[in-house]
Amino acid sequence: MDHKRIKELLPLYIDGGLREEEISEIDEHLKNCSSCQAEVEDLKNNLNYLKRFSKINAPDELMESIINNIKGAKKDSKSKEENDSNIIKRIKDFFAEKKVRTVYPAAAALLIFLIVLSFGGNNFTHYFNTQNYTPEYDLNGTAKNVYKNQSFNFESDSVLNHRTLSVNEEIQQKNIDLQRKIIQTAVIDLEIEKMDNIEEKIIKIVQEYNAYIAESRSWIDSNDKKNIYYNLRIPSENFSAAINEVSLLAEVTSSRISSRDVTEEYVDVEARLKNLKLQEQRYRDLLNRAEKVEDILKVERELERIRGTIESLEGRMNYLKNQISLSTLEINISHPTPITGEEWGFVKAVQNAVKAMAESFYNMIIKLGSSLPYLLLFVFLYSAFKTIQGKNKN
Amino acid sequence: MDSRKDKMIIEAVNNGEIELFSLLIERYQDRVYSTTYRMLGNREDALDISQEVFLKVFKKLSSFNFESTFSTWLFKVTANKCRDQLRHRKTKINKNKVSLEHSEENGVYFENDDNPEELYLEKEAEKNIMQLINNLKTDFKEVIVLRDIEDFSYQEISEMLSIPPGTVKSRISRARKYLKEDIIKLREGDKNGS
Secondary structure (H helix, E strand, C coil): CCHHHHHHHHHHHCCCCCCHHHHHHHHHHHHHCHHHHHHHHHHHHHHHHHHHHHCECCCHHHHHHHHHHHHHHHHHHHHHHHHHHHHHHHHHHHHHCHHHHHHHHHHHHHHHHHHHHHHHCCCHHHHHHHHCCCHHHHHCCCCCCHHHHHHHHHHHCHHHHHHHHHHHHHHHHHHHCCCCCEEEEEEEEEECCCCCCHHHHHHHHHHHCCCEEEEEEEEECCCCCEEEEEEEEEEHHHHHHHHHHHHCCCEEEEEEEEEEECHHHHHHHHHHHHHHHHHHHHHHHHHHHCCCHHHHHHHHHHHHHHHHHHHHHHHHHHHHHHHHHEEEEEEEEECCCCCCCCCCCHHHHHHHHHHHHHHHHHHHHHHHHHCHHHHHHHHHHHHHHHHHHHHHHC | CHHHHHHHHHHHHHCCCHHHHHHHHHHHHHHHHHHHHHHHCCHHHHHHHHHHHHHHHHHHHHHCCCCCCHHHHHHHHHHHHHHHHHHHHHHHCCHHHCCCCCHHHHCECCCCCCCHHHHHHHHHHHHHHHHHHHCCCHHHHHHHHHHHHCCCCHHHHHHHHCCCHHHHHHHHHHHHHHHHHHHHHHHHHHHHHC
């Protein structure tokens, strides 16, 4: 290596950023080169100088505000989920009635059909092609349960064999582990060039698997690219099928699936609830028999305490049930990240030019509008002047 | 091992013992805060972004799969948040707002705080260094802050910023060369002053 090349490497030489052979070569060179020696000395001193500035302690309020935030967020999501579970229960009760059962699939199918039609009439045929999915089936709403009908459909469809497997596997798993309580979560990152109808496809999947959207966001990032985020809650028995379906939508850049076994906690909460309810009953009996006011007050205070605990445990129970029966699927959809930098580029320049043009046109309209009264006055005066001039000539 | 301890804490947090998350905050808050402070140049942003980092990490903790160590992941999030913030700032054109406030309000502590004159000089030096770093482009600022000030290894930085180790090295090399004369000047000034 020559002097110049060595000089290039010196900034990395000082803190072990080079390979063995490069280091030994530089060592050799340094013996005879005083300018390089001085340079190394400078760089080392600079590094030591910078290192002195690493000591900063975080202010105490950081920890506090983080913890407060977490607590706040937890409370929010908890109460929200409790509400959700109530709604779900009511919906389930509603559909448990027989007369609704036949109406429901037909209504759902009609709804899906309408949504698809209203959102993207043009992409309609294209959409069904990519999904391996026929609208006739969708409208065939005589089946009692949409989910069962689907798994039957999978078996008859050779293209979707792999899906049949995963669904069956899951059912088997459920039979073996009937008592296990598991919370499942998955995060999928998708990359797609054209986002035109991706939202409809997601909605379609949501309908298809009886899921619902807990949260959805879409925004334009600093590269002017659209990003979409979904948080779906899916009945756990449909979970893996839905993941498969989502994975087919676009290129999957990353996916994580995790599950948490909460059997222990579930059983624990259940047992405590049972005990407390028995205890409550005993206190109520006592209350009936108590005669002195003092006793009555005491018993009532105890009852209140127990009632409070029961309610918080029931809340926890509902939360767990909701988490277990509905798995969470988070989907991040983004454009493939561009290789070129965000700062400049021909296309960007053209875009900016068009923007600027529109803006200046807009400003022109405003300016014209604001001076309109004067223009009118001017025109009026001018024509008056002309007519007077004409009369004078005559 | 530190990372094993982290893993134990994370598993406990994921199993419902949320209070234990404070252990993770305690362990990393100084480094996260000082990284964000060096990157962003002012105290409010550093505080905000540090908070966002921990909240995001907390939210995603259940899906963290230990592919990398927790600390790498944490600082990856930190670096991304800082980058977003800088970009955001650029679009808002309040670039000049990067204020270099007085360090006594910035929670910066020095070892020799008994000598007022030296303390003053330290503060001046601190201010000058921050100015230098703040003038770098984000790509270079990142690597200099992470390597030269916060002392992360080349490998760690490569993982945090999701760029190949070679790129990290070339950026550091260029940045060091670029800063060389300025830092020497600052050092000389320090010496003359004291």
